[in-house]
Amino acid sequence: MALPFSSRVEVPKHVLVRLLDRESVFLNLETERYYGLDETGTRMWQVVTAAPCIEDAFTQLLSEFEVEAELLRRDFSELLGRLVDDGLIRVKSADVETDPTI
16 A cells, blocks of 8 residues: 555554564554564654654655665555554544644
8 A cells, every 4th residue: 555655644542552672562452463663663663653744754764764765665655554554553644633642
């Protein structure tokens, strides 16, 4: 699934996240499944969940990682697609209000 980079990402309330050193563990309370991200995936998740839109997160990550833009865009899109499929993030239009409790 190709996600529009003009959209923003939010973490659903049914997802618990714990950072462990530079990695992260997720628990989807609806499915009762655990997930883990390595250091790179965790950094991508941190940036995209804090950014006003996916494109801004991509730009920040491009400045942090020594990688070709096309490769980063592909890998970033793939990670976001998996997180959406597993119910760990939601993609919203960038002009929709974010729940301040997230």
